[in-house]
Amino acid sequence: MIVSWLAGLRQAISSKLTIGIGGLLALAITSGQSLLEALEPPVLPALAAGTPLDAGRWRIALHEARLTTQSRPDGPPAPDGAQFLALDLDVGNRSSETDNTFARILIVDPPVEGLQPSPTFWLMRDKAMLSALQPGLPERVQVIWRLAPGAKPPERLRLVVNGETFKPRDNLLAAPGWFNRKPIAAATLPVARVEVKP
Amino acid sequence: MSEAVVSPSVLRMRRISLWALPMALALGIVLQSHENAWEWWRSRELFAREVPASTAASLGGADWKLMGLRRVAERADGRAVMLLDMEAVVRDPEAFAVLPCRLVLEAPDGRRWSPQFLTPSEVNRLPERRGRTIPTCTQALASKPTAGVTLRVSEGFVLPAGMDRQVRPVLSLPAGRPHYLRFEIPG
Amino acid sequence: MSGAFAKLGALVLAAVLLVGMQRYTPGYAEITGPIPLTGKIGETLTGRTFSVRADKVLLAERLRFKAYGREVERDTGGVFALVIAALEAQPASVNVGSAIWRSAQGARFVASPRFQGAPRLLGTDRLEPGLPQRGLVIFEIPRESVAGATLLVAASRWPRLDTQAEIALPATLDTPAPLIDLSELAYE
Structure with a gap:
C-alpha cells in the first residue's frame, strides 16, 4: 500500500519536474530571443544613391528625390498649386512570378509631416501607373507623394528599404512564397528644389 | 511463450470492441462533416421544378412568374439579344433577401447563359423601357422589399442566334436550393 | 548486443x-492545386468550364494600338510575346481571367497589364457558350524566356482543384518583328 503510494508520488513529482523544466527552458529561450532582438543595433546599413541593392524579392537602386509641382511624371503642374515629392528609382523583380506588391519596398522613416501615406508608382517607360513588375525586367520607376497644402517640404528624405525572404513551402499551405518583410537598408537623400513660380 | 488462457467474457468484449470501432469511425465522420454535407446540399441545384406556362411557382420566399422571354435584336456578328421579364410576389422577405440570384437561360443540352452585367443597349432602346429602370434579379433581392410586394424583374442576355427558340429560363435562389425552377415558355 | x-x-x-x-x-x-490539362499549339483543350485553343505566337519589340481614341506605342526591356488564341465557355457563361507564360526555366509571367483598352484582348469580356472569342494575350518577357515556354490558361491565377490548360508553345520562334500594329494583326 505505502509502497505503491510512494511510487505514485515519485511519478507525480518527476512528471511535474519535467513539465516545469520544459516550461522554464521555453521561457528562457523566448526571453533570450526577445533580449537579442532588443539588443540588435537599430543602425541599418547605409545605402548610397545609385547603388543597386538586392532586397530578396527585389533589386532596387535609389536615385534622386526632388520637390515638384507635377502629380505625374509627364503632366502639367497640378492646377491647385499642390506640391509633390518625386523619387526616381530602378526596380527589378528577382522572384519567379509577376509581382504587384512593389509598394512595400520603401517606407519613409522618420515620417514626413503632411506627406500622403500611399504614394503612386509610375512606370517611366509608359508614363503610366505601374501595375506589375515582370521577373527579370528591371524598370525605371518614379514614386510620387502628394504634400498636404501648407506642409513644409523636407530638406532630406530618409528611406528604409524592405527585404523579403523566399520560402519554398510556407507553414500554412506548403506553397512557395515571400515572407518575413523587414528593413535591410536605409538611404538618406537630399531633396532637390525646383523653382516654385509665383 | 505459453498460450494465455482467455476467458469467454473477455473474448466477447474484444469482439464487441472490434465491431464498435467502425461504428465509432462512422460516427466521427458524421460529426466532423455534417455541416459540410448540409452546406453541399443547400448549395447544389438538385431538383428541378417544371413551371407550366403562365403559372407562378414558389421559390426562396417569393412566387415567381415568367412574364415573357423574347428576342430583342440580332447583331451583325450573329448574336441574339434576349430580354427576360419576370414577376415576383414577395411572401417571406427574409428568405427573399438572400443573395445572390442565379437567373440563367438553359438550352436542352445543358448549356447555360448568364445575364449580361450591363443591360445590352438594344434592350435599353426599347420604347417601353425608355426612362425606366427595371431591376435585375440581384437588384430586386438587394432592395429588401416587404411581404406582399410585387416586383418586376428583367435581365438581358446575349447568346448565339438560333438558340433563342430553344432556351428556357432557370431560376435558382440560395434560400430555395436544392430546389430550382425551370419555366415553360408560353406558346 | x-x-x-x-x-x-x-x-x-x-x-x-x-x-x-x-x-x-x-x-x-x-x-488542392490546379488540375492540369496538357496539349499542343493548335489543339482544342476542353476543361471543366471552358475550352481553349492557342493558334500562333508572335514576337515583337514594340507594339502599337489604339485605346480610348488615343494612339499608344509600347516598348520593352525584353520582348513582347503575342499569343493568338480562341476561348469558349463550356457549358456555362464564365470568366477566364488568367493567362500565364511559363518559361522553360519556370518563371511565371502574367499577361501584361500595359495594354488596357487594346482591341481584342482575351480575358476582358466574359465568355459565353456557343460564342467563341478569338483574340490576343500579350506577355512581356526577357529574351531568354522565349524558347520552350508553356501557356497556362485558367479561370484564376492560382486555380484550386480546377482546370489549368497547359499548352506547349513552339520551341523556336522567329526573330521579333521591330513593330506590330495590333489593328493590322491577322487573327484568322
Whole structure:
C-alpha cells in the first residue's frame, strides 16, 4: 500500500519536474530571443544613391528625390498649386512570378509631416501607373507623394528599404512564397528644389 | 511463450470492441462533416421544378412568374439579344433577401447563359423601357422589399442566334436550393 | 548486443522514414492545386468550364494600338510575346481571367497589364457558350524566356482543384518583328 503510494508520488513529482523544466527552458529561450532582438543595433546599413541593392524579392537602386509641382511624371503642374515629392528609382523583380506588391519596398522613416501615406508608382517607360513588375525586367520607376497644402517640404528624405525572404513551402499551405518583410537598408537623400513660380 | 488462457467474457468484449470501432469511425465522420454535407446540399441545384406556362411557382420566399422571354435584336456578328421579364410576389422577405440570384437561360443540352452585367443597349432602346429602370434579379433581392410586394424583374442576355427558340429560363435562389425552377415558355 | 543494434536500427529507420515523409509528402497547396490539362499549339483543350485553343505566337519589340481614341506605342526591356488564341465557355457563361507564360526555366509571367483598352484582348469580356472569342494575350518577357515556354490558361491565377490548360508553345520562334500594329494583326 505505502509502497505503491510512494511510487505514485515519485511519478507525480518527476512528471511535474519535467513539465516545469520544459516550461522554464521555453521561457528562457523566448526571453533570450526577445533580449537579442532588443539588443540588435537599430543602425541599418547605409545605402548610397545609385547603388543597386538586392532586397530578396527585389533589386532596387535609389536615385534622386526632388520637390515638384507635377502629380505625374509627364503632366502639367497640378492646377491647385499642390506640391509633390518625386523619387526616381530602378526596380527589378528577382522572384519567379509577376509581382504587384512593389509598394512595400520603401517606407519613409522618420515620417514626413503632411506627406500622403500611399504614394503612386509610375512606370517611366509608359508614363503610366505601374501595375506589375515582370521577373527579370528591371524598370525605371518614379514614386510620387502628394504634400498636404501648407506642409513644409523636407530638406532630406530618409528611406528604409524592405527585404523579403523566399520560402519554398510556407507553414500554412506548403506553397512557395515571400515572407518575413523587414528593413535591410536605409538611404538618406537630399531633396532637390525646383523653382516654385509665383 | 505459453498460450494465455482467455476467458469467454473477455473474448466477447474484444469482439464487441472490434465491431464498435467502425461504428465509432462512422460516427466521427458524421460529426466532423455534417455541416459540410448540409452546406453541399443547400448549395447544389438538385431538383428541378417544371413551371407550366403562365403559372407562378414558389421559390426562396417569393412566387415567381415568367412574364415573357423574347428576342430583342440580332447583331451583325450573329448574336441574339434576349430580354427576360419576370414577376415576383414577395411572401417571406427574409428568405427573399438572400443573395445572390442565379437567373440563367438553359438550352436542352445543358448549356447555360448568364445575364449580361450591363443591360445590352438594344434592350435599353426599347420604347417601353425608355426612362425606366427595371431591376435585375440581384437588384430586386438587394432592395429588401416587404411581404406582399410585387416586383418586376428583367435581365438581358446575349447568346448565339438560333438558340433563342430553344432556351428556357432557370431560376435558382440560395434560400430555395436544392430546389430550382425551370419555366415553360408560353406558346 | 544484437538487440541493441536492432533497436538502434529501428530508430534510424523511423527517423529516415519521418524525414522522407516530411520532405516528400505533397503539401496542401499541391494537393488542392490546379488540375492540369496538357496539349499542343493548335489543339482544342476542353476543361471543366471552358475550352481553349492557342493558334500562333508572335514576337515583337514594340507594339502599337489604339485605346480610348488615343494612339499608344509600347516598348520593352525584353520582348513582347503575342499569343493568338480562341476561348469558349463550356457549358456555362464564365470568366477566364488568367493567362500565364511559363518559361522553360519556370518563371511565371502574367499577361501584361500595359495594354488596357487594346482591341481584342482575351480575358476582358466574359465568355459565353456557343460564342467563341478569338483574340490576343500579350506577355512581356526577357529574351531568354522565349524558347520552350508553356501557356497556362485558367479561370484564376492560382486555380484550386480546377482546370489549368497547359499548352506547349513552339520551341523556336522567329526573330521579333521591330513593330506590330495590333489593328493590322491577322487573327484568322
